[in-house]
Amino acid sequence: MIGGCDERGKARATIGTTVTLGRDNPPVTTGSQPTSECPVTAPGQQPATQGARSLDPHLRRYAARTAGMTASEIRALFAVASRPEVVSLAGGMPYLAALPLDSLSAEIGNLIATDGLVALQYGSAHGVPELREQICEVMALEGISAHPDDVVVTVGSQMALDMVTRIFCDPGDVVLAEGPSYVGALGSFAAYQAQVVHVAMDDDGLIPAALREALAAVAARGQRVKFLYTIPNFHNPAGVTLAVSRRAEVLEICRQHGVLVVEDNPYGLLGFDGQTYPALRSSDPDNVVYLGSFSKTFAAGLRVGWALAPHAVREKLVLAAESATLCPPTLNQLVVSRYLSTHDWKGQIKTYREAYRERRDAMLSALEQHMPAGCTWTRPDGGFYVWLTVPEGIDTKAMLPRAVTQRVAYASGTGFYADRLGSRQMRLSFCYPTPERIKEGVRRLANVLEGEIQLHATFGSTPRREVSGPQAPSPDTA
Numbered sequence: 001m002i003g004g005c006d007e008r009g010k011a012r013a014t015i016g017t018t019v020t021l022g023r024d025n026p027p028v029t030t031g032s033q034p035t036s037e038c039p040v041t042a043p044g045q046q047p048a049t050q051g052a053r054s055l056d057p058h059l060r061r062y063a064a065r066t067a068g069m070t071a072s073e074i075r076a077l078f079a080v081a082s083r084p085e086v087v088s089l090a091g092g093m094p095y096l097a098a099l100p101l102d103s104l105s106a107e108i109g110n111l112i113a114t115d116g117l118v119a120l121q122y123g124s125a126h127g128v129p130e131l132r133e134q135i136c137e138v139m140a141l142e143g144i145s146a147h148p149d150d151v152v153v154t155v156g157s158q159m160a161l162d163m164v165t166r167i168f169c170d171p172g173d174v175v176l177a178e179g180p181s182y183v184g185a186l187g188s189f190a191a192y193q194a195q196v197v198h199v200a201m202d203d204d205g206l207i208p209a210a211l212r213e214a215l216a217a218v219a220a221r222g223q224r225v226k227f228l229y230t231i232p233n234f235h236n237p238a239g240v241t242l243a244v245s246r247r248a249e250v251l252e253i254c255r256q257h258g259v260l261v262v263e264d265n266p267y268g269l270l271g272f273d274g275q276t277y278p279a280l281r282s283s284d285p286d287n288v289v290y291l292g293s294f295s296k297t298f299a300a301g302l303r304v305g306w307a308l309a310p311h312a313v314r315e316k317l318v319l320a321a322e323s324a325t326l327c328p329p330t331l332n333q334l335v336v337s338r339y340l341s342t343h344d345w346k347g348q349i350k351t352y353r354e355a356y357r358e359r360r361d362a363m364l365s366a367l368e369q370h371m372p373a374g375c376t377w378t379r380p381d382g383g384f385y386v387w388l389t390v391p392e393g394i395d396t397k398a399m400l401p402r403a404v405t406q407r408v409a410y411a412s413g414t415g416f417y418a419d420r421l422g423s424r425q426m427r428l429s430f431c432y433p434t435p436e437r438i439k440e441g442v443r444r445l446a447n448v449l450e451g452e453i454q455l456h457a458t459f460g461s462t463p464r465r466e467v468s469g470p471q472a473p474s475p476d477t478a
Ligand SMILES: Cc1ncc(COP(=O)(O)O)c(C=O)c1O
Pocket: 092, 155, 156, 157, 158, 159, 182, 184, 231, 236, 264, 266, 292, 293, 294, 295, 300, 303, 304, 305, 478
C-alpha cells in the first residue's frame, strides 16, 4: 500500500505560537490572535474559522450538510506560505508562465470585437456546441469516441464533481475512492453527506483485490455503493498511474457489482514522455462518467471543464448545471474554443510537459540527495505530485507550522483521506516553483524532518492531533 517505508526511498511502497520566517522577516502571530494579514493556526489550537463559527449567530440555522464543510488548514497557512521567502510545495497551481500571453490577449480582444454580443450573453447549460465538438477531439487522444451531445461543459471539473455527487448521492450513501484521494472530491462528497470508503493503491494505482474487498465489506454492512471515484492517470495526490493491465479488471468488478465509475482525468495529457493511457471511458461508455478539464493543459483561471456521461445521466447533469449556474460562462468557453482552433494547443501541452518533467526531475534528485533514511516517495511519470511517507512517529500535520518557520510548505496527508489516515504522509507539488526553488525547498524540508526524527528518538511521538477529515477545496490545495 502507498505508505510503507523502510529503505531510503527505494522501497516499492504501498500508499495506504509564532512563526518566524528567518532572520530578515518579522514574526507572524498565529492562532488565537489572527491578524487579517496572516490568520494562521498553530499546532494544538483550533483553526480560526472553527473558533469564529462558535460565535456565528447563524450557527443553528445551517443545514446539517454544512457540518462536512470545513476550511483547509493549508488555506490558513497560505498567507504565510505564499510569502516569497517560503518555498511552497503545497499548492497545485499550474505553471502559466509557459503560455503565449501576447497572442492570447490579441485573440481575446478579437473575440470581443467580432463576437462580443454572443460571448457576453447567456448560453445553454449544456455548453457551446463548437467547444463540445472540440472536446471530443481532445478526448480522442486517450481513445475516447464520443458524441458532442453527451458532453456537458462545466465550471472546471470541480463543478462536474459537485453535480455528479448531487445527482447520485443521498446522505449516507457510499462512494469508493482511492486512499488517498483528491481533496476537492472529498469536499464534494462531504458536502452531500456521502460516506467515503477508501480503496488502497500501490505503485500501479488502485488495487483490484482491494476494490473487491471494499465492495464486500460495504455489502456486508447493508450499504449501497453509488460510484467509484478514481483518478487513473498521474494521481492527485499520490502521483501513481493505474496500470493498463488493471483497467479492464477494475471496470469488470464495477460492472459485476452494479457500481458506476467516475473517472477524473485532468492530468492525462501530461505524461512526461508524451505517453497517454486508454481512458476507462473508452472501453465502457455505458458505465463511466468521464471528467475532463482545461485547467492543467491550458489555463485554470478560465474555469472550463466538462463531463462526458451516458445519455440518461447527461440529461440529469444538464438539469443540475442549470440550477447551479444557469450556464457556464460563454466568454470563457469561446476563449477556449478559439484557442483550440487557432493555437498549437498540442505544442503547448508539450511545452507544459517539458517544464513539469524538469521540475519532477529536480524534486526526485533532491529527495534522493537530502531525505533522511526511512522516508519513501512515489516517482510520478506525469502530473504535478509526489507523495512522501515519513518514518513512524512523525506527524506531518503537526510538523507543518515548523516547516513553514523553516520557509518550506507542503500539504499534509490527512486532508487527502476521509478517515483520518495520512498523518505520516505529505503531498509535494513540483508544478509551480522553479527547479532551483524545488531543490532548496526539499533541502529545507529534509532538515525539518531530520530535526523531528531526532526529537522523536529522544522524546517519543508528538501527540497526534484530531483531524477533521475532508476539507473544502481551495486553489492552494487543489
Ligand atoms: C484530480 C483533480 N480533479 C479535479 C480538479 C479540479 O480541476 P478544475 O480546475 O478543472 O476544477 C483537480 C484540481 O486540482 C484535480 O487535481
